[in-house]
Amino acid sequence: MTNVLTEVRKAVIRRLETITIANGYRTDLGLNVKTGWLNEVLDQTKVPPLFALLQKAPGKVPVRGTEGVINPAGFFVMGLAKANLSEYEDQLDDMELDLIQAFMPSPGILPKNFPKGVTGIELGAPEQFPPGKGQSHAGVLIPLHVKTVIEVKNR
Numbered sequence: 089m090t091n092v093l094t095e096v097r098k099a100v101i102r103r104l105e106t107i108t109i110a111n112g113y114r115t116d117l118g119l120n121v122k123t124g125w126l127n128e129v130l131d132q133t134k135v136p137p138l139f140a141l142l143q144k145a146p147g148k149v150p151v152r153g154t155e156g157v158i159n160p161a162g163f164f165v166m167g168l169a170k171a172n173l174s175e176y177e178d179q180l181d182d183m184e185l186d187l188i189q190a191f192m193p194s195p196g197i198l199p200k201n202f203p204k205g206v207t208g209i210e211l212g213a214p215e216q217f218p219p220g221k222g223q224s225h226a227g228v229l230i231p232l233h234v235k236t237v238i239e240v241k242n243r
Contacts, residue, residue, distance in 0.1 A: 176226035
């Protein structure tokens with residue numbers, strides 16, 4: 089039996105992988121998608137110059153609905169680019185725009201290519217951060233909540 093939360097995470101990764109110039113975006117973030125914790129990824133010896141990162145984030149409180157439990161699973165979607173302190177703003181703006189366009193929900197339409205049970209996506213406010221403190225990558229982080237109906241079995 090599949091776990092819908094696992095399927096949601098994999099769907100977010102697949103959506104990140106679509107962010108390429110060939111697909112009409114401004115960057116090729118989707119050509120190198122990583123998962124894990126930002127500090128661990130940036131501490132690796134070989135960090136790509138441009139990549140997307142999916143990190144688990146706090147979700148929202150699950151609530152009981154008529155069809156089951158509605159669980160807004162939380163993620164941070166990030167775009168990161170190797171940059172120097174004087175030239176990273178344009179890259180961050182391009183990555184921010186790409187991430188927003190990839191995940192912005194269409195009103196009244198269920199998200200495409202997400203598992204059954206996903207009823208909506210909600211974006212939080214983007215936050216840009218510069219390189220520094222020994223790190224060579226600048227980035228943009230966007231909180232993402234994927235509202236998912238989970239069927240709950242009575243025990």
